[in-house]
Structures are given as C-alpha cells and as structure tokens.
Amino acid sequence: MSSRIVVKIGSSSLTTEEGGLNLDSVAFFAAELAALRGAGHEVLLVTSGAVAAGFREIGYESRPKLLHEKQAAAALGQALLMRAYQNALAEHRLKAAQILLTRTDFANRKRMNNANMTISELLKQGIIPIINENDTVSIDELKFGDNDTLSALVANLVRAQQLIILTDTDGLYTADPRKSPDATRYEEIEEITEEIYGMAGGAGTSVGTGGMRSKIDAAKIATRGGVPVFIGRADAAGDLLLAYEHQGKGTYFATQLSSLPMKKQWLGFMSSPLGRIIVDEGAEEALLHGGHSLLPVGIKRLEGSFHAGDVVEVLNMNRERLGRGIVNYDEEQLQAVIGLPSSRVFELIGDVHRLEVIHRDEWITLK
Ligand SMILES: Nc1ncnc2c1ncn2[C@@H]1O[C@H](COP(=O)(O)OP(=O)(O)O)[C@@H](O)[C@H]1O
C-alpha cells in the first residue's frame, strides 16, 4: 500500500564536522529517497544543512553563533543545498521543490492550510517537496532552531503514515553513546515518559543543533498526532526503505492510541501563545487530572497582553508549563476577577460570555 512518508535529514548526516556540504551524502540520500518513491510511496523531505553548508563558503571559521551570521550562512547554504538535491535527484529522474517555513506560518491557520495545499499539489505532480526552516526571516525566540520539531509538524499537517528522522546515531540509547560507550539502544518505545527524556542529551557534533532531546520532542508531537516515528541511521543502500518497513537501524516510537484532533494539535504545537496564566495547585489538579475547565478562582497571576480568543500558556506556581488553551477573557477583564469565586465573577462582569477562563474543549495538557 502506498504511504505518505516524511523523512528528516539532519545537518550531521549531510555535512562534514568542519562544515561544507558532503555531496556524496546528498547523492546517497537522493538514491534512498528514490527507492522509497520506487516502492510507490509519497515522499516529503525535511532537510537541515543550510547553515552548515554555507558558513565555510562565506568564510567563517566555524559554525556561527550570532543570529545574523547564521542567517547569512543559511541564505547562501540553502541555495547550495537545493542545487545539490536537485542535481542528485535528477539522476533518478525525480524533481524537487523548495518550501521554506517558519513557526509563525504554523501559528496562522490560513498560511498553514496554504502550505498544505501546495504540498499536496506537488505530491500529486510527483515532485518531492524539500522543506527547511526559513532561517533568514525567523526571529530568534520563534525559531525552531533544529528541524526535528518542524518535521513533526509537517508530518502531522500532511497526515503522514510515518516520520523518519535520520541522524548520525542508530537510535535512542540509554545515554549519549558518544559519552557512554556502555549505553544500550531501544528498539521500540511505547510511551515517551520523563525517564526517556532523561536519557536524551544534546547535539553530539558541532554541526548538529538539537541532539536527541529535540528528536524526542518531535517524536512526542508526531505520535500524539497519530504519526509513528523512527529515529535512526541510514548509511547503506536500502536502509531508508528498511526503516519504513520496521527493520531499520534505530528506534521506533508507537503512536498514541487516540490521536489528537487537528484543532488540539494546532493549539498545542503550532499556535503562538500571547500570554501566560499562573494557577494554584487546585487548578493544576483540576486541569491535569480532573478533566475540568479553568475558572477564575484558581488563577494567581497573569503575564503578557491578550484578548478573548487568543492562545495562552498555563503555568503552575513553580513555573512549569501545564498546557495551553484559548482564553475567553480580555486580559484587563480577567485581571479584575482573578482568585474570585464564580458567583462574584458574575456580579462583577455581568456580560461575561463564558464563565470558564479556558474551556476544557479548548485546552491541551502539555505536562
Ligand atoms: N541518549 C542518546 N541516544 C543517542 N544519541 C544521543 C543521546 N543523547 C545525545 N545524543 C546525541 O545526539 C546526536 C544527534 O543529534 P544532532 O547532532 O542534533 O544530529 P542531527 O544534525 O542529525 O539533528 C548524536 O550524535 C548523539 O551524540
């Protein structure tokens, strides 16, 4: 059966430690993608490597740290990266198109739908969409930074059957295998727990960005959206197809039994919260375990400036993120009623459109 597969390739798989694009690697991955296509699947590629490919060419000694230097390197490197992929895929009679996205594109549902329609049309025409973050215009605080999260959002957006995250390591180990040679590998993970997070470290090379931690974040987003994930390595001919067929060199993450509806996925992973609501222990319990809505009585403090209908983040008193929701009050209106029981809220603001500050149906738990 034909599947829609999102493949993510990290900088560490495409470039040398010193920077610069490794054209042999690009040729290898192009052949692997062609094999997936040859097996009848629809293929989307999320690829990193623009900064790593561009910084040497610009003349920087090492991967730049400053945002504008990274952006300059990406602007040059992205063109090199696309040219390399287009040339390599042409060897297999395949065409590739470039799509550059930012986090704000996902936060705006119209832009997100447009991107989705463009991707669908490209796939229909037999073209491989090649996606990267639009580094030149991304603002630091809103950057994906690594492409792991981007690949998960894309996989959910296009309702992929599988997300394959390729890296330089054959899966998730009990500790970073570069530092702990005794670490052992996981074959399958049913649920991403705190313990799993605890094992994942940062990037192992100077060109990679997110390390295993950001890959686990990505696996969480994708699996909650109903997309199973493989994290691992493809370094011999046929490995990518094997990864899809559940025989890959890496770790498989199972999907959640019930996948989140698109509305909640958007709320949790794509939206941009405009404010924060800090709640007490009772409200935390009600939201996380009681299945209740958030009421004014449980609120301690507000931060940021928001209006009814905006997305806000909810934190507990230790500033741990509990989740996100759509707020039913303007910030000023809410400020006047925080900590008050519902009867008082009605007395104070008669025209409140909904008593709940965040209704259960417009809430997603992220803790
Ligand atoms: N528990 C772990 N299991 C496997 N790899 C880990 C773990 N913790 C940290 N890593 C590191 O994550 C690195 C891969 O991430 P990264 O360098 O960001 O690659 P990419 O550029 O492919 O995204 C590996 O090289 C490895 O050193």
Ligand SMILES: N[C@@H](CCC(=O)OP(=O)(O)O)C(=O)O
């Ligand atoms: N958009 C950036 C991605 C940065 C990056 O290094 O990501 P990754 O290799 O996925 O950890 C680029 O193309 O250089």
